Amino acid sequence: MRQDSGIGVLDKAVGVLHAIADSPCGLAELCDRTGLPRATAHRLAAGLEVHRLLSRDPEGRWRLGPALSELASHVNDPLIAAGAAVLPRLREITGESVQLYRREGTSRICIAALEPPAGLRDTVPVGTRLPMTAGSGAKVLVAFADPATQQAVLSSAKFSDRTLAEVRRRGWAQSAAEREPGVASVSAPVRDAKGAVIAAISVSGPIDRMGRRPGSRWAADLLAASEALTRRL
Numbered sequence: 001m002r003q004d005s006g007i008g009v010l011d012k013a014v015g016v017l018h019a020i021a022d023s024p025c026g027l028a029e030l031c032d033r034t035g036l037p038r039a040t041a042h043r044l045a046a047g048l049e050v051h052r053l054l055s056r057d058p059e060g061r062w063r064l065g066p067a068l069s070e071l072a073s074h075v076n077d078p079l080i081a082a083g084a085a086v087l088p089r090l091r092e093i094t095g096e097s098v099q100l101y102r103r104e105g106t107s108r109i110c111i112a113a114l115e116p117p118a119g120l121r122d123t124v125p126v127g128t129r130l131p132m133t134a135g136s137g138a139k140v141l142v143a144f145a146d147p148a149t150q151q152a153v154l155s156s157a158k159f160s161d162r163t164l165a166e167v168r169r170r171g172w173a174q175s176a177a178e179r180e181p182g183v184a185s186v187s188a189p190v191r192d193a194k195g196a197v198i199a200a201i202s203v204s205g206p207i208d209r210m211g212r213r214p215g216s217r218w219a220a221d222l223l224a225a226s227e228a229l230t231r232r233l
Contacts (some may be wrong), residue, residue: 009044012036016044020054021127024063058142064127079190079199081189082232083112087201090225091116094218096205099124100190102198103141105217106152108132111199124204133157135179136172136187137200143167144189144197172213172222182212186218188226192233 005011006022008133012034019025019033030041041186045062050161052067091098092116100112104232112129130151132138136171142153154161158178175182185204204210205217211217 002077012040013048016041016048017053020045020062021064021129024057024059024061025172026059026061030062052071068127077111077174077205078233079229081111082229083201085232086228087112087114090201090203090221093221094203094205096203096210096218097123098136099202099204101130101137101141101187101200101202103132103149104129105147106132108137108141108200115209116205128179130179134159134175136175136185136204137202138179139163139173139175140187140189140200141197143173172215172219174213176210176212176214182207184212184214184216186210186222188219189223190226190229190231190233199229201229 012220016030016036022033025033027038027042027045030036030045031038034041036044045054047073049056049062049065052065054062055065059061077101079102087098087100095116097116098114099110101108102111103109107129109130110130111126113124121194127193130138132142133156138153138157139159142150142157145153148166150161167210172188173185174184174186179185183204184207185202187200187202190199190201192198201222202216203222
């Protein structure tokens with residue numbers, strides 16, 4: 001859940017950015033996603049486009065703009081820096097897509113991602129916001145979240161409290177065709193120096209390659225990568 005700053009136009013503009021981060025969209029869909037009147041949504045999106053925070057794709061739909069990446073390059077985020085050192089090796093070992101997710105309220109955000117050089121991929125662009133109701137990364141983040149967050153997610157999740165207990169016991173989670181048809185994934189928690197879970201590291205790809213129980217194949221390598229991230233933090 002996003003914070004309300006009390007500055008109406010700023011909150012609405014940020015809402016537009018988050019709505020478009022889910023996927024490119026035109027004006028009508030932007031109004032549906034944000035609940036804003038047509039004129040307001042257009043004015044805000046056009047203003048964000050002027051500042052290059054939004055841009056247009058070939059179909060004329062708004063998408064996130066280059067200024068966001070330029071600003072992000074100046075952010076000193078130790079987790080992203082650690083990911084830049086660890087994720088390439090994990091991709092090399094598995095030959096699959098790898099991601100880092102950070103929890104924000106009852107959503108998870110992809111903060112780093114690498115794709116394999118060839119073959120079918122599970123593409124999750126950096127900045128993508130996903131619900132925490134499905135997928136191995138969601139299970140990891142919910143399993144180690146506070147009780148209030150767990151209860152808020154479990155009411156509509158594709159997994160149960162018993163599943164979360166199993167994730168905590170063995171230290172990793174897996175899923176097959178849970179978040180998206182045909183996609184399997186396995187994830188592990190990333191901890192800070194005090195042992196608190198601050199992120200989830202994931203490997204994902206087509207079920208045809210990863211199988212319906214990807215943890216049996218990649219859990220050990222994933223846990224080694226999560227430990228390497230923690231050491232770097």
